[in-house]
Amino acid sequence: MRLLLSFFVYGLTIAVIAVIAAVGAGYWAMQEYKKPGPLQQEIVFTVERGQSAGAIAQNLQTQNIISDAFLFRAGLKFLDGNRYLQAGEYRFEPGMSMQEIVADMQEGQTVQYQFTIPECTTSFEVMNILNDIDMLQGELVEPPPEGSLYPDTYNYIRGENRNDIVQRMQGIMKETLAESWGARKTDHPNIKTPEDALILASIVEKEAGDPKERPRVAGLFLNRLEKGMRLQSDPTVIYGIVDGRPKTGGMGPLGRRILRKDLEFDSPYNTYIHTGLPPGPICNPGKASIQAVLEPEEHDYIYMVADGTGGHAFAKTLRDHNNNVAKWRKIRAAQ
Numbered sequence: 001m002r003l004l005l006s007f008f009v010y011g012l013t014i015a016v017i018a019v020i021a022a023v024g025a026g027y028w029a030m031q032e033y034k035k036p037g038p039l040q041q042e043i044v045f046t047v048e049r050g051q052s053a054g055a056i057a058q059n060l061q062t063q064n065i066i067s068d069a070f071l072f073r074a075g076l077k078f079l080d081g082n083r084y085l086q087a088g089e090y091r092f093e094p095g096m097s098m099q100e101i102v103a104d105m106q107e108g109q110t111v112q113y114q115f116t117i118p119e120c121t122t123s124f125e126v127m128n129i130l131n132d133i134d135m136l137q138g139e140l141v142e143p144p145p146e147g148s149l150y151p152d153t154y155n156y157i158r159g160e161n162r163n164d165i166v167q168r169m170q171g172i173m174k175e176t177l178a179e180s181w182g183a184r185k186t187d188h189p190n191i192k193t194p195e196d197a198l199i200l201a202s203i204v205e206k207e208a209g210d211p212k213e214r215p216r217v218a219g220l221f222l223n224r225l226e227k228g229m230r231l232q233s234d235p236t237v238i239y240g241i242v243d244g245r246p247k248t249g250g251m252g253p254l255g256r257r258i259l260r261k262d263l264e265f266d267s268p269y270n271t272y273i274h275t276g277l278p279p280g281p282i283c284n285p286g287k288a289s290i291q292a293v294l295e296p297e298e299h300d301y302i303y304m305v306a307d308g309t310g311g312h313a314f315a316k317t318l319r320d321h322n323n324n325v326a327k328w329r330k331i332r333a334a335q
Helices: 002-034 053-062 069-078 098-107 123-131 162-182 194-207 211-227 234-242 260-264 287-294 318-334
Strands: 043-047 088-092 113-116 153-156 303-306 312-315
Touching: 002 069, 002 098, 043 053, 053 069, 069 098, 088 098, 123 162, 153 162, 162 194, 162 287, 194 211, 194 234, 194 287, 211 287, 211 303, 211 312, 234 260, 303 318, 312 318
Parallel strands: none
Antiparallel strands: 043 088, 113 153, 303 312
């Protein structure tokens, strides 16, 4: 009996020691998982699509971002729910713990890059901007519909598809146009649909060198439409000549100055020979130009010409306009 009791006490002691050792080992592993890691300087780390947790852990250890790949996998499984590690690029700071690294990859806190589409950019130019970004996938072979892309600064991640970005830009433009149209306070007989507003906004965007002039320029074009006058907008002529594909190189979309003979170019976009709005937008306008068309400045101006400062000289009569044109010609001749 005494012998059996001795064996029981011995076995119990061993079991207790084993439990204490296991608890101690678990506590040590948890502390290792949460403590600052060995990384000494910021690094960008890539998780490939379909890459296993084991391969990710080994790469992290190889690059001295974590101290132990086995502990990383154990912590991922037992402490962080064994949730999926998302593919992408991650920027890790010096001393990040394994737990912090796992959290970033589970939440998809990937490195974000940016590109900017300026207001008045054509869809052809947007296509070229996106195709020139090497980190994106899926080449665009045709420009999206003109006027469908909202100009703004956009974030993207390495490997993102260009068509997905285009859809995002189109969604924002659609929402912006719908909101602006719904918030308008007045109606204009020549702006009957949101699409009409978008077309005129694209002309305003191209014409208004000074952003402050947008409501005044919009009011001028609306005055001309109301009087049955042709818009006579140079950018519409240029758009028709280049077929929406402006030249580059610093000499403007034509690669030269617009000439008098260009005003006779046969195109549905030529507002010197056609009355009313052109058949579609001539660029991708921003929200300010859309709102300028829907809430224009009220005045009697029907003429404008560049004033040499980046803005325009406005006139109510042809006589005053001709005087402004003469001043502009002197300025340009002196340049």
